[in-house]
Amino acid sequence: MLALKHFKVIALTHRHLGLDLVGKFHVEPDEQKSRFQEHLSQFEMKEFMFLSTCNRVEFFFRSPMNFDNERIVDLFKSFYPNLSLEDIDKAAELSRLHYGPDAIRHIFHVSSSLDSLIIGEREIITQVRMAYERAHKNGFTGDFIRIGVQKAIETAKQIYTETEIATKPISAVNLAYRQLIDRELNKDHSIIYVGAGQTIEAIAGNLKKHDFKSIKVFNRTKEKAEALAAIIDGEGFGLNEFVEKAGNFDVLVTCTGSDHSILNAEMFKQLGVEGKKIIVDLAIPNDIDRSVLEEYDIDYISIEELKEEAKRNLKEREKEVFRCEQLVEMRIEEFETAFKNRKLELAMQEIPQIMKEIKLRALEKTFAKDLNALDPQSKETLEKILNYLEKKYISIPMKMAKQVVLEQDLKDPIIE
The missing domain is CATH 3.40.50.720 (NAD(P)-binding Rossmann-like Domain)
Structure with missing residues (x-):
C-alpha cells in the first residue's frame, strides 16, 4: 500500500534528547499553522500532524521523499529558523525515524502510553486527539492520518479497559x-x-x-x-x-x-x-x-x-506491556483494512451517479418511444425493475472490489 509506505514519523523524545532540548521544539497551538504550512509542499507532505507534550515532540506525515539525516536537518531549519544549528544538528542526529508499518505501530504505541515516560498514563490519549483536531482544522490531514489516529485511540481505550496497565497508581x-x-x-x-x-x-x-x-x-x-x-x-x-x-x-x-x-x-x-x-x-x-x-x-x-x-x-504495569503489544498488532491489521476500504470508496464514489445517468438516458432517449407505448401499470413495473437492477449493479461491483482488495475468496456469496 503506497500510502503506508510513504507514512513517516520523526520522533524527538526525552529518552534520547533530554527534556531541555525537546522543549526547544515545542510550538504553541495557535502558531502551528503559520509555522508549518508554507513548508509542507517543499517536503512533498500530503498529510501532516504535529504532537508536542511535556516529554516529546513528534512529526507525523505522508511524503514520498527519503528522509535521511541531511533532509531532517533541512526540515528542522525550515520549521525552526531561530533555533541554533548546534541544537538542530543534535536533534536530527538523536531523532528516531519510523516509516511504513513501523510508523503506524509507533503512533499506536504513543497513544497507548507504551512509549511514554510513565507507562499507563492516560493523558496522552487526549494529547493525540487534540493534536489531530488542530492539524485537521489547519487543513493538514487527510484520510490516512484520520483513520490512523482513530484506530490508535480506539486501541488505547481497549488497552486501558482490558489490561491492568493503568489500574495501579504511581503518582x-x-x-x-x-x-x-x-x-x-x-x-x-x-x-x-x-x-x-x-x-x-x-x-x-x-x-x-x-x-x-x-x-x-x-x-x-x-x-x-x-x-x-x-x-x-x-x-x-x-x-x-x-x-x-x-x-x-x-x-x-x-x-x-x-x-x-x-x-x-x-x-x-x-x-x-x-x-x-x-x-x-x-x-x-x-x-x-x-x-x-x-x-x-x-x-x-x-x-x-x-x-x-x-x-x-510500575513493575506491575510493565508486566502488561506484552499483552498490550498483542492488542496493538491486532488493531494495526484493522487499520490497514479500514484504509483500503476508504480508498475503494473514494475510487468508486462516482459509480452510483454514472448508473443513474445511464438509466435516465435509457428512459428519456434510447427507449422513449417504446416506453410511451406502454400502459401506466407496465411503466410502473418496468421502473421498479430498473431501480432494482440499478441498486444491484452498484452494490455487487462494490462487494466484488472489496473482496479483491481485502484478498478474500471470490467464491464467497456476493448476492444475499
Missing part, C-alpha cells in the same frame, strides 16, 4: 489519596494542609468531596493559602500562624519547598495535640521533624514509602 498524589481513603476518613474529621503548591492543590481537590468538619490551609505566602482555601471551602493562614490557628486536627497533609523540616514536636506540644493523628508528608526533604514521630502517636505516610509503592506498581 504521589494518587497513592497518598488512596492511603487516606483506606483509613476511612469521614465528615467529623478536621484536616490541615501545609503548602499551597500543585501537589497540595491536587490532593486537596480530590479530598474536597469528603466534606470535612474543618479545613485549614497554611502557607508561607498567606494569599496563596487563602486562594486555595477558597476553592476547597476552608480557611487560609500564613505558616507563621500555625501554632496559633491549627488547633487539634485529625489529618495533616504537608508538601512545601523548604530545605529543612518545618513542623516539630515543640510546635505540636504548643498545639495541645492529643490522640492518634494521620500525617502525609510529601515533601523532600520531609517537612515533619523526627521528634514528632518519636513523641506522638502518628500514622505516618512518607514520600519515601509512596515512592517504593510506586516502583512496585
Whole structure:
C-alpha cells in the first residue's frame, strides 16, 4: 500500500534528547499553522500532524521523499529558523525515524502510553486527539492520518479497559489519596494542609468531596493559602500562624519547598495535640521533624514509602506491556483494512451517479418511444425493475472490489 509506505514519523523524545532540548521544539497551538504550512509542499507532505507534550515532540506525515539525516536537518531549519544549528544538528542526529508499518505501530504505541515516560498514563490519549483536531482544522490531514489516529485511540481505550496497565497508581498524589481513603476518613474529621503548591492543590481537590468538619490551609505566602482555601471551602493562614490557628486536627497533609523540616514536636506540644493523628508528608526533604514521630502517636505516610509503592506498581504495569503489544498488532491489521476500504470508496464514489445517468438516458432517449407505448401499470413495473437492477449493479461491483482488495475468496456469496 503506497500510502503506508510513504507514512513517516520523526520522533524527538526525552529518552534520547533530554527534556531541555525537546522543549526547544515545542510550538504553541495557535502558531502551528503559520509555522508549518508554507513548508509542507517543499517536503512533498500530503498529510501532516504535529504532537508536542511535556516529554516529546513528534512529526507525523505522508511524503514520498527519503528522509535521511541531511533532509531532517533541512526540515528542522525550515520549521525552526531561530533555533541554533548546534541544537538542530543534535536533534536530527538523536531523532528516531519510523516509516511504513513501523510508523503506524509507533503512533499506536504513543497513544497507548507504551512509549511514554510513565507507562499507563492516560493523558496522552487526549494529547493525540487534540493534536489531530488542530492539524485537521489547519487543513493538514487527510484520510490516512484520520483513520490512523482513530484506530490508535480506539486501541488505547481497549488497552486501558482490558489490561491492568493503568489500574495501579504511581503518582504521589494518587497513592497518598488512596492511603487516606483506606483509613476511612469521614465528615467529623478536621484536616490541615501545609503548602499551597500543585501537589497540595491536587490532593486537596480530590479530598474536597469528603466534606470535612474543618479545613485549614497554611502557607508561607498567606494569599496563596487563602486562594486555595477558597476553592476547597476552608480557611487560609500564613505558616507563621500555625501554632496559633491549627488547633487539634485529625489529618495533616504537608508538601512545601523548604530545605529543612518545618513542623516539630515543640510546635505540636504548643498545639495541645492529643490522640492518634494521620500525617502525609510529601515533601523532600520531609517537612515533619523526627521528634514528632518519636513523641506522638502518628500514622505516618512518607514520600519515601509512596515512592517504593510506586516502583512496585510500575513493575506491575510493565508486566502488561506484552499483552498490550498483542492488542496493538491486532488493531494495526484493522487499520490497514479500514484504509483500503476508504480508498475503494473514494475510487468508486462516482459509480452510483454514472448508473443513474445511464438509466435516465435509457428512459428519456434510447427507449422513449417504446416506453410511451406502454400502459401506466407496465411503466410502473418496468421502473421498479430498473431501480432494482440499478441498486444491484452498484452494490455487487462494490462487494466484488472489496473482496479483491481485502484478498478474500471470490467464491464467497456476493448476492444475499
